[in-house]
Amino acid sequence: MIDDNATKRTELADLGEFGLIDHLTSGFTHINSSTLKGVGDDAAVIDHGDYVTLVTKDLLVEGIHFDLTYTPLRHLGYKAAVVNISDIVAMNGVAEQLLVGISVSNRFSVEALDELYAGIKLACDKYKVDMVGGDTTSSVSGLFLSITAIGRAKKEDVVYRSTAREHDLVCVSGDLGGAYMGLLLLEREKQVYKANPQMQPDLEGNDYVLERQLKPEARADVLVKLREAGVKPTAMIDISDGLASEILHIAKDSGLGCRIYENKLPIDVVTAEVAAEFTIDPTTAAMNGGEDYELLFTVDVNDFDKVKAINGIHVIGHMLEKAEGEYLISNGGSLYPIEAQGFNHMREEEK
């Protein structure tokens, strides 16, 4: 009955996540003058006079985005809140409210949901965000989380993805690839445990990457540092799907090309060690491992000295005219085309 009106069947995986979103949303136009920005950035932007309201929504689905065999519910709640707050931060805004939708099967107890909410509350307290509503329902099976974050910014402060300019510098906060290495470690230990439940998990010494995966942070602190240094990014996005995917968003939406330098990529020593253990190139982890939730942004070339002086900000490349394309320049000086191979939850099912 689902396909009653359809003569043709196109699989979801054929379009991929971004293709599907483009396909489904392309028919919608905006009527209200208050809608400054709809689909296509980290958050929607709604005009409220001097200030704008920023709104973003993310779904987290058991078996697709998280695995409860190694994700404590408290961490899951924290992360679910943080990834939405991170979307508001990526617009150069301040998150102020959160709505939480939870759909659970009766496999979960009230005490289990208490743990989940304790994690959400921890994030609300840390980021000074108010939980203002939502919905709680049953599911036939599994746990579904839907979070909506609402933020505020002065209209002139909002930073979009699409406003990078030729010659701008590409910057990133923190370090990259750690969350992905944490995920690989947790997946490996799960397989070991399944094969032999008596085995103790071997996670020692890897706290840093495990925390990157299980308890990411939204880099609101970076916005403060940039403001203090008198730097306003020209374009910005948070890194949820991997650096490659995100810099392509900025480049394409801004109508530009870019160069990223492999030897400038910030990679933590633990990330590099775990990558070596898995015989994965740390550059691949940094470029295509997702969920780091660091900020990727462009700044005017004249702001070079100012951003260099900020601890934890790395200049990793620059923007060029569109015809130059998007390339990674390797340590050896070769050019590799940047391709989005990051997390694609629409395709993961196929694996």
Add this chain to the structure above:
Amino acid sequence: MIDDNATKRTELADLGEFGLIDHLTSGFTHINSSTLKGVGDDAAVIDHGDYVTLVTKDLLVEGIHFDLTYTPLRHLGYKAAVVNISDIVAMNGVAEQLLVGISVSNRFSVEALDELYAGIKLACDKYKVDMVGGDTTSSVSGLFLSITAIGRAKKEDVVYRSTAREHDLVCVSGDLGGAYMGLLLLEREKQVYKANPQMQPDLEGNDYVLERQLKPEARADVLVKLREAGVKPTAMIDISDGLASEILHIAKDSGLGCRIYENKLPIDVVTAEVAAEFTIDPTTAAMNGGEDYELLFTVDVNDFDKVKAINGIHVIGHMLEKAEGEYLISNGGSLYPIEAQGFNHMREEEK
């Protein structure tokens, strides 16, 4: 592993939907001065100067809130949008933006999702609402919809549930119980079809209640009529869980009692006929059948003539001091305590 930190297991059904929401949200306090109202009304209210932003979120889960064997995806999309728009209307606001989160298994094709989005677009066009974002992901099984609606109102225009006053009149728009009768019809035909797929569905003459179930409307038109008549409701809520459940929200949140008169309940003739077929008391359908999405509101007793003059508004009772309790006065003059027996999606799983 889910209950690792829990020494005790309380079943979700023990608390019920409202009890669970109270339990989970009671630990949260508000920090931001922009948060005027959080959990506990049709929508959250956020201060933006002269205007407020209204935000509401609903989840719709396959197998819990809808059955795709008799719900066309286009209708589902329309309804999912409308029930959220209705929440904004119930605050006396105008819905302007919508965010759509969809999680689907690969059982669904792109064409199936096109149908769903066509329904959402139909609602957006009708109610002049902009679709501004959301999230699209896989699920392991089933279809999950999470809609967030954003609206606007002048600060002084917002109508809460908790502000009814003693002697206020209780009013309802349209008629009640139809959506529930439509659901019973669809469920019956599904059982007939399962028993004998050759049988043709017997739905003729019942278009009205089927449409009430499959294609409900948000009563934004009622707000216009009230404004034109110079009437501002003192409290308001939309009827998603049945009149009994909703009038109890208004009474309890306002610290009052109420009387509802059975002979004043507006019930359509088709609703009454279908109720008779199922040997259900039409009053029960009106009081406890949900999903009518009509507006239930209170007005000052001096506005009686004004609301009486509005076509499609029915005065069905009045508010009293708390000690008087909440009662339905039957056609025979007996008093029956009003109890919420409406849709409780937390308990339905148990059936």
